[in-house]
Amino acid sequence: MEANLRMRVSKYMSYLLRHNPEGLAMDEQGFVDFNELLGKLRSRFRVNRKYILELIEEGNRRRFEIAGSKIRALYGHSVYVELELEEDRSVKKLYHGTTQEAASRILKEGLKTMRRKWVHLSPTPETAKQVGLRRALHPAILQIDAEAARRDGLKFYKATGEVYLCKSLAPKYVGQVMKLERSSK
Secondary structure, X not given: OHHHHHHHHHHHHHHHHHOOOOOOOOOOOOOEEHHHHHHHHHOOOOOOHHHHHHHHHHOOOOOEEEEOOEEEEOOOOOOOOOOOOOXXXXXXXXXXXXXXXXXXXXXXXXXXXXXXXXXXXXXXXXXHHHHHOOOOOOOEEEEEEHHHHHHOOOOEEEEEOXXXXXXXXXXXHEEEEEXXXXXXX
């Protein structure tokens, strides 16, 4: 029951901070007042400040950032925000976990932002696999030649230790589908 509540609270926070602030005053960088967000969460869930702070800290991937009395999502936005991320100039390969069907399309058409502002990439095949497992039992892992894309003028940004961002990628930068065995977890 507790894990289910944490997931529901986290999903609603992500929805509010990435897609629809539902009346929360969001600044250009995507920050909202933490207490206002907490009030919105309390309208649906029995949570307090400590619960939300623990939820943010315990996740395996950093999804939110707190600065003073404000909070924002670090990636995944469909609403316009200026994240002011630092460009990564060293990563050579990145990975994208997706469904087998989407992988076939991506290999032909490239990676597109779809309903979001950025394409999300992972630093390792294993991380990409975890992302892909959210949508498929046997995800496809695509390898991205970030070095070649960078030489052609594309930029990559590190949102967190596990998430890199870029704009759309042409198919020439997307490599062969990698298949990883599903872990026994």
